[in-house]
Amino acid sequence: MEASPIHGLPQDTLHQIFSYLPLHQILICRSVCKFFYQTLMSPPFLHLLSLRPPLRLIALRPSSHHHHHHNRHLSSRPFLPVFDPDQNHWIRFPLDFLPFRSPVAVASTLGLLYLWADSPDSSKSLVLCNPLTRQFRVLPPLGSAWSRHGTVLVGTAGRVLVLTELAALYFSGSGSWFKFSSNLASKPRSPILVSDSVFALCDVGTPWRSQWKLFSCTLAELVKSQGWNRLERHEWGDVFDILKRPRLVRASGNRILMVGGLKSSFSLNASCSTILILRLDLDTLEWDEAGRMPPDMFRCFQESSKFKVFGGGDRVCFSGRRVGKLAISTRSNAVTDPWVAWVSTPHIPFDFDY
Structure with a gap:
């Protein structure tokens, strides 16, 4: 050379x-x-x-079982598996530049990645890093319970929110977390952050039958413990009753997606005929159907005891336990839009969550 x-x-x-x-x-x-x-x-x-157009990559994190197995055999060479849908190619970002044990990716924004990692004193800390430049910064430590049960949401101006039954908010440069009650009747499901507002599903039903409703709260209201707003309209009808195990995903613009199995009936243990994507316009508070999984693809998910939903913008991704594939719905702006075919993962063990 x-x-x-x-x-x-x-x-x-x-x-x-x-x-x-x-x-x-x-x-x-x-x-x-x-x-x-x-x-x-x-x-x-x-x-x-x-200066290049932003890449819309899909980062995965190991499930708890694979995470322990991975750390036991490959702890000296941790990596982040990332899929590029445009190139139909997997990328492995080495994380060996991080001086921490067991880094687990939990959130990302503008090319920056947030990971839970074990600090030298065995406490859990959020680490902000750029896998491309291999630079990182450590946020003040939080207890292990936050990393096990909390959802990490990243907003503008360096604000980071960890949400469980409690909430912890960090402002860039503040040097500490501000902790307070989330003031929800139950643990929020799949919370998402849109601009300065948090949206989450909450179960207001009984121990025998779930009843999911949509709640919202601005960050300012959350900090002041002013409570959440329950979003509902008479025109919505049974929109929350037709989906099994609903999840929220942030869409493009001022919209959110609600994704779940389409129930075949309103009985307690009704089976599902497919996976349905509904979209809520936050300006007009009107729902429309953004897409549904083709029947031949859904048959693979019927064999899975549990599936994950994640993504954002015009892509919604699905992975299933023991399915070994990744399904992606693209351009969810019309019912007839196509779904990307199954993505094979011969070099990435697909015991991954997100």
């Missing part, structure tokens, strides 16, 4: 050449030699990458 003509090229020219490569090929080139690594890790090249 010392005599290679590539060493004679100007650095700007090298940066332009490499910038045309897909991200997964750039990561591979980093491992070719020290010269390539230094070139592709230089601040000017990273800045050039930041």
Whole structure:
């Protein structure tokens, strides 16, 4: 390599050449030699990458079973599996630059990743990192109960909210967490953050029969313990009763998605005929159907005891226990929009959640 003509090229020219490569090929080139690594890790090249259109990647985290198995055998080389739907390619982001044990990804925003990690004193801390530049920052520690039961929501201006029956809010640069009661009747299900408002499903039914309702609260109201607003309209009818195990997903614009199994009847243990995606316009408070899973695809999920729903914008993703595949719904703005075919994962053990 010392005599290679590539060493004679100007650095700007090298940066332009490499910038045309897909991200997964750039990561591979980093491992070719020290010269390539230094070139592709230089601040000017990273800045050039930041000017490209944003990549909409899907990051997965190991389930608790796979997480323990993974740490027992590969603890010295942790990685983050990421899928690029546009390139139909898996990427492994090494996390070995983090000086922590058992990092688990829980949230992301604008190319930054939030992970729970074990601090040296065995407490849990949220770590903010950029897997591309391999830089990180540690937020003040929280107790282990927060990491086990809390949902991490990331807002603007460096605000981070961890929500369970309690809530913890962190402002960038504040140096500490502000903890308070979430003031909900039960633990919120699949909370999401839209602008400065939190939306969550809450079970207001009985121990024998669930009854899900939609609640919202601004961050300012949450901090002041002013309570949540129950969103409902007479025109909505039985929108919350037709779905089994509903989950919320943030959509594009001022909209949210509610996803769950479409019940075949209103009986207590009714089976599901497919998975339905409903969309709520927060400006008009009107629901419409954004998509449903094709029957032949849903048959694979019928064999799974539990499935995960995640995503955002115009993509909703589904993974199922023991299914071994990932299903993606794209451009959920019309009932007839296509679903992406099953994504095979021969090199990523699909005991992953999110």
